[in-house]
Amino acid sequence: MRRPTIMDIAKAAGVSKGAVSYALNGRPGVSEQTRRRILEIASDLGWAPSSPARALSPGGRTGAIGLVVDRPAHSLGLEPFFMQLVSGIETELARSNNDLLLQVTEDMSAEVAAYRRWSAERRVDGVIMVDLRVDDPRIRVVEELSLPSVVLGGPGGTGSLPCLYTDDSVAMREVVHYLAALGHRRIVRVAGPEEFVHTRARTGAFLDAAEQAGLDEAYSVHADYTGEAGTRTTRRLLARTDRPTALVYDNDLMAVAGLGVAQEMGVSVPAQLSIVAWDDSVLCRLVRPSLTAIARDIVSYGRLAATMLGDAIEGRPVSNQETSRGELYPRASTGPTGG
Amino acid sequence: MRRPTIMDIAKAAGVSKGAVSYALNGRPGVSEQTRRRILEIASDLGWAPSSPARALSPGGRTGAIGLVVDRPAHSLGLEPFFMQLVSGIETELARSNNDLLLQVTEDMSAEVAAYRRWSAERRVDGVIMVDLRVDDPRIRVVEELSLPSVVLGGPGGTGSLPCLYTDDSVAMREVVHYLAALGHRRIVRVAGPEEFVHTRARTGAFLDAAEQAGLDEAYSVHADYTGEAGTRTTRRLLARTDRPTALVYDNDLMAVAGLGVAQEMGVSVPAQLSIVAWDDSVLCRLVRPSLTAIARDIVSYGRLAATMLGDAIEGRPVSNQETSRGELYPRASTGPTGG
DNA sequence: GCCGTCTGCTTAACCGGTTCAGTTTCTGTG
DNA sequence: CACAGAAACTGAACCGGTTAAGCAGACGGC
Numbered sequence: 001m002r003r004p005t006i007m008d009i010a011k012a013a014g015v016s017k018g019a020v021s022y023a024l025n026g027r028p029g030v031s032e033q034t035r036r037r038i039l040e041i042a043s044d045l046g047w048a049p050s051s052p053a054r055a056l057s058p059g060g061r062t063g064a065i066g067l068v069v070d071r072p073a074h075s076l077g078l079e080p081f082f083m084q085l086v087s088g089i090e091t092e093l094a095r096s097n098n099d100l101l102l103q104v105t106e107d108m109s110a111e112v113a114a115y116r117r118w119s120a121e122r123r124v125d126g127v128i129m130v131d132l133r134v135d136d137p138r139i140r141v142v143e144e145l146s147l148p149s150v151v152l153g154g155p156g157g158t159g160s161l162p163c164l165y166t167d168d169s170v171a172m173r174e175v176v177h178y179l180a181a182l183g184h185r186r187i188v189r190v191a192g193p194e195e196f197v198h199t200r201a202r203t204g205a206f207l208d209a210a211e212q213a214g215l216d217e218a219y220s221v222h223a224d225y226t227g228e229a230g231t232r233t234t235r236r237l238l239a240r241t242d243r244p245t246a247l248v249y250d251n252d253l254m255a256v257a258g259l260g261v262a263q264e265m266g267v268s269v270p271a272q273l274s275i276v277a278w279d280d281s282v283l284c285r286l287v288r289p290s291l292t293a294i295a296r297d298i299v300s301y302g303r304l305a306a307t308m309l310g311d312a313i314e315g316r317p318v319s320n321q322e323t324s325r326g327e328l329y330p331r332a333s334t335g336p337t338g339g
Numbered sequence: 340m341r342r343p344t345i346m347d348i349a350k351a352a353g354v355s356k357g358a359v360s361y362a363l364n365g366r367p368g369v370s371e372q373t374r375r376r377i378l379e380i381a382s383d384l385g386w387a388p389s390s391p392a393r394a395l396s397p398g399g400r401t402g403a404i405g406l407v408v409d410r411p412a413h414s415l416g417l418e419p420f421f422m423q424l425v426s427g428i429e430t431e432l433a434r435s436n437n438d439l440l441l442q443v444t445e446d447m448s449a450e451v452a453a454y455r456r457w458s459a460e461r462r463v464d465g466v467i468m469v470d471l472r473v474d475d476p477r478i479r480v481v482e483e484l485s486l487p488s489v490v491l492g493g494p495g496g497t498g499s500l501p502c503l504y505t506d507d508s509v510a511m512r513e514v515v516h517y518l519a520a521l522g523h524r525r526i527v528r529v530a531g532p533e534e535f536v537h538t539r540a541r542t543g544a545f546l547d548a549a550e551q552a553g554l555d556e557a558y559s560v561h562a563d564y565t566g567e568a569g570t571r572t573t574r575r576l577l578a579r580t581d582r583p584t585a586l587v588y589d590n591d592l593m594a595v596a597g598l599g600v601a602q603e604m605g606v607s608v609p610a611q612l613s614i615v616a617w618d619d620s621v622l623c624r625l626v627r628p629s630l631t632a633i634a635r636d637i638v639s640y641g642r643l644a645a646t647m648l649g650d651a652i653e654g655r656p657v658s659n660q661e662t663s664r665g666e667l668y669p670r671a672s673t674g675p676t677g678g
Numbered sequence: 679g680c681c682g683t684c685t686g687c688t689t690a691a692c693c694g695g696t697t698c699a700g701t702t703t704c705t706g707t708g
Numbered sequence: 709c710a711c712a713g714a715a716a717c718t719g720a721a722c723c724g725g726t727t728a729a730g731c732a733g734a735c736g737g738c
Contacts, residue, residue, distance in 0.1 A: 003459065005694055016718045021696060031716060048459035052401060053694035055391035056723045060696075062391060064440070064462075083421075087443050099462060101403070102441040104426050120342065120387030122724095123403075123438060227621045256625050263627040282566045286595050287626060288602040344724055355688050360726060370686060392724035395693045399726075461694095682737090689730075696722085704715075 004045040012041045024049075055122065064099040065089075065309055066124040068111045070131065071104075072226065079225070079253060080281040081298055088302025089128065096310065112141050119145040125313045126150075128305050132157060132197045148312040150305050153197050155320050162318040164305050168198065169205035171294050171326035175276055176209035176218070178328060179246045183337040184274060188244040189220040190233050190254055199250065202278075206248070217242075223254060230254030234261040238273070245337045246274040252281045255291055259333065270335035280329060289332030296326040343384040351380045363388075394461065403438040404428075404648055405463040407450045409470065410443075411565065418564070418592060419620040420637055427641025428467065435649065451480050458484040464652045465489075467644050471496060471536045487651040489644050492536050494659050501657040503644050507537065508544035510633050510665040514587060514615055515548035515557070517667060522676040523585040523613060528559040529572050529597065531589040538589065541617075545587070556581075562593060569593030573600040577612070584676045585613040591620045594630055598672065609674035619668060628671030635665040 006024070010017040015034065022029035023038035030038070055062040067089065069082055090100055101124055105111045115138070118124045125148060129138055132153025139159040142149050154163035179187050189206050192199040203220045210218035221237070223229035230253060237244055238261065249255035255277035259269060267273050269289055277284050280295035301323050312318045345363070349356040354373065361368035362377040369377070394401040406428065408421055429439055440463055444450045454477070457463045464487060468477055471492025478498045481488050493502035518526050528545050531538040542559045549557035560576070562568035569592060576583055577600065588594035594616035598608060606612050608628055616623050619634035640662050651657045 003461075007694075015716095017695080018697075018719075019717055022717090025696085027697095029716070034716080046459070048456065050395070050694050051460045051462050052391040052394035052399070053723095054696080056389070056395055056694080056725085057696045058723055060391070060723075063460075083443070086441065090443055097456070097460075099440050100442070101438050102425065103439070104422070104429055117387065117436070120385070121390045121402075121436075122342075123390050227625045231625070253621070253625075256622075260625050260627045260629075282592070283595075283622075286566045286570070286592070286599050288599045290599075346724075356725080357689075357727075358687060361687090364726085366727095368686070373686080389724055392693095393726080395695085395724080396726045397693055399693075680738095683735085685732105685734080687731085687733105689728105691728085692726085693724105698721085699719090701718075702716085705713090707712085708710095 003050075004042075004047045005050070006047070008045060009038060009041050009047060012045070013038050061125050061313065062122060063097065064101055064124050065093070065306070065313075066101045066103070066114070066118050066127040067130075068103045068105055068114050068127070070106070070108055070111045072106065079251060079279075080283070081251070081279055084298040085130070085302040085305075088299035088304075089306040090302075091299070092303045092306035092310070098310075108138070112138055115142055115145060115147060119147045126309045128152065128309055129161075132163070133195045134197055134200065136197075148309065150309045150312060150318070152301070152305060157197055162308060162312060163320050164301070164308060164323060165320070166198070166296065166301075166323050167325060168202050169208070171328065172202060172205035173209040173212070174328045175248060175294065176206065176213055176215070178330070179248075179274060179276070179334070180213040180215060182246075182274065182335060184246040185215055185337075186217045186242060186244040187215060187246040187248065188218070188237055189248040190230065190237075190250060190258065191220045191222050192225050192250040194222045202250065223250075225251050225254060227253050227257040230257030231261055234258035235265070238262065238265050238267055243267075243273075245272070246276070246334070248276045248278070250278050252277045252279050252283050252291070252293065255293075256283055256287055259287060259289075259291065268338075270333050271338045274334040274337075276328075276334060278326075284331070292331045292334040293329050294326040295329050297324050300324065342389075343381075343386045344389070345386070347384060348377060348380050348386060351384070352377050400464050400652065401461060402436065403440055403463050404432070404645070404652075405440040405442065405453070405457050405466040406469075407442045407444055407453050407466070409445070409447055409450045411445065418590060418618075419622070420590075420618055423637040424469070424641040424644075427638035427643075428645040429641075430638070431642045431645035431649070437649075447477070451477055454481055454484065454486060458486045465648045467491065467648055468500075471502070472534045473536055473539065475536075487648065489648045489651060489657070491640070491644060496536055501647060501651060502659050503640070503647060503662060504659070505537070505635065505640075505662050506664060507541050508547070510667065511541060511544035512548040512551070513667045514633065515545065515552055515554070517669070518585045518587075518613060518615070518673070519552040519554060521585075521613065521674060524554055524676075525556045525581060525583040526554060526585045526587065527557070527576055527583040528587040529569065529576075529589060529593055530559045530561050531564050533561045541589065562589075564590050564593060566592050566596040569596030570600055573597040574604070577601065577604050577606055582606075582612075584611070585615070585673070587615045587617070589617050591616045591618050591622050591630070591632065594632075595622055595626055598626060598628075598630065607677075609672050610677045613673040613676075615667075615673060617665075623670070631670045631673040632668050633665040634668050636663050639663065 006020045010020045023035040127149045130152045151158045151163040154165045223233045277291045277293040280293035284291035284293045345359045349359045362374040466488045469491045490497045490502040493504045562572045616630045616632040619632035623630035623632045
């Protein structure tokens with residue numbers, strides 16, 4: 001019960017394997033009648049193309065793309081972001097029988113090594129890069145490897161690589177004005193790592209919005225997305241004499257950690273402190289008080305990234321794209337300043 | 340600047356490509372001197388084996404394994420379990436330059452389809468199956484495909500497939516006796532889906548432990564691991580006149596949801612209600628009160644699964660294995676009954 | 679000095695597809 | 709009816725590895 005090959009189909013149909021190949025790939029070179037017969041035999045035999053064989057042919061594709069997630073493993077599972085992204089990527093891949101190779105690394109050198117290996121061993125047709133950094137060394141590497149790719153982040157700083165980005169400034173303005181309208185003046189943002197491009201963009205947008213709203217006590221402090229960092233940073237901020245009355249977190253995990261610290265320190269939310277989480281998730285809805293959050297359609301984000309990468313792999317021109325913007329979902333963690 | 344092949348190495352070394360293959364794979368057939376020369380040339384040229392070519396050779400391996408995660412995408416991101424598992428699997432795979440194909444599906448028929456496709460297209464050398472069910476149809480399929488595999492779950496019900504399982508009964512006894520010692524008598528367990536084998540095993544262990552501790556009001560209710568289910572179930576339980584004084588949840592997400600419901604209903608934790616989460620995670624440590632939890636070493640679990648699968652792929656005999664058992668980490672969510 | 683064996687290498691087939699260059703057959707046209 | 713041109717199909721090369729079989733030369737034993 002060997003797996004059937006096109007040679008088996010060819011024998012059964014009484015034609016050459018070349019003809020079978022044409023028939024199965026919908027190319028000219030066989031009559032409509034023969035094509036139907038071949039397709040039927042193929043389906044009867046339960047034939048499926050061997051992906052290694054396909055990939056080996058000159059100009060062949062592996063039918064797989066790679067995604068490296070470079071975050072400490074223990075913090076990662078908690079961020080719905082990645083799984084939603086993966087889920088979106090896969091809905092797109094599924095349409096063309098493509099697969100996703102996932103690698104979780106602990107640092108960027110391991111990430112770069114993964115790209116090099118994937119390229120050298122011809123394991124993927126392209127990659128999706130996340131968490132674009134300032135002067136990101138991965139860009140050069142991937143360019144040099146001429147590995148088709150799509151960068152999530154930017155625009156700018158992605159060299160010749162196409163990117164998919166979100167303009168966070170509108171949502172940021174919405175958040176700041178919303179909090180200002182509730183009477184908050186000392187708003188502090190607990191940001192992600194400073195080296196991420198999107199962190200910087202948000203920081204700029206935050207300052208602009210604050211200035212526009214006439215707030216002169218707004219600033220950002222950097223943390224690393226982990227719950228631990230959220231805890232530490234929040235504790236420090238709440239211990240200040242000029243304690244902020246509102247905190248805006250760059251991810252849901254730090255926001256939940258911050259909420260925990262507030263409760264532990266006896267700072268009541270939202271009476272004495274308002275909390276906003278940037279990416280929304282089930283988490284934000286489960287904790288009490290539920291967290292006001294900025295929600296984005298991450299699944300679509302992943303789907304679009306996969307589509308763009310597919311185009312890049314096929315050699316079609318790919319231009320930078322902006323995704324849908326985030327929207328504010330007010331919940332129980334925000335309210336007027338209690339004075 | 341084509342990627343170098345063994346033919347390029349052969350030319351540079353003045354030998355045949357067969358000799359190069361022997362040299363690179365550490366097989367006999369070339370002198371030590373020639374081998375060194377070939378290895379050096381290979382490294383100078385930056386050669387790496389083409390995985391499609393390797394896979395295509397008779398008896399060749401693709402160097403990839405598959406993992407399907409079959410849960411609703413929106414709940415999934417929150418369970419640290421999977422990412423930790425993936426992380427563990429990958430540390431093992433990295434040692435042999437193997438890769439992981441990940442697929443997220445919404446139902447089991449899609450999962451089965453993934454195995455069939457992977458096998459037919461020769462995309463993976465084997466798969467790791469999670470969430471073993473009672474009379475699991477995947478077992479038959481994977482057996483029929485003669486796809487090397489390791490089942491996470493059992494023992495029992497895995498047909499001819501090797502499995503890796505946890506004996507939860509010890510930890511369950513620990514939890515129940517701990518709660519009983521705190522004075523709890525109405526302990527209810529919010530379990531995972533009834534069709535999962537490990538859910539049933541835990542249910543049995545829970546009943547045994549309860550009986551042993553002399554509790555006759557202990558029982559399990561089933562939910563589906565999502566936060567929504569945790570919310571609904573907890574709300575129903577806390578609305579009863581004979582309200583439980585302690586709840587044991589089968590995952591961290593439902594436990595956090597349960598905590599939220601308690602707070603919303605004015606049931607104070609742990610004074611009026613104690614909460615235990617089965618899998619520990621950052622989440623349990625972040626919420627207030629922090630959640631008492633059963634922690635397992637999931638990363639090792641994944642690593643061991645990958646090792647076993649590697650053995651199965653190489654054709655070495657693989658026997659069922661038990662992983663390290665969970666341990667109870669008491670935190671702020673459990674305390675004596677308030678009466 | 680002849681034979682057998684071992685070492686170190688070459689040659690060629692093979693894996694399962696794709697594709698290009700021919701060859702045969704069919705069709706239409708002047 | 710000859711002939712061009714297209715349609716339908718064949719044969720073989722190719723992708724980049726692995727591996728069985730074969731073969732030349734060295735070496736040792738008797």
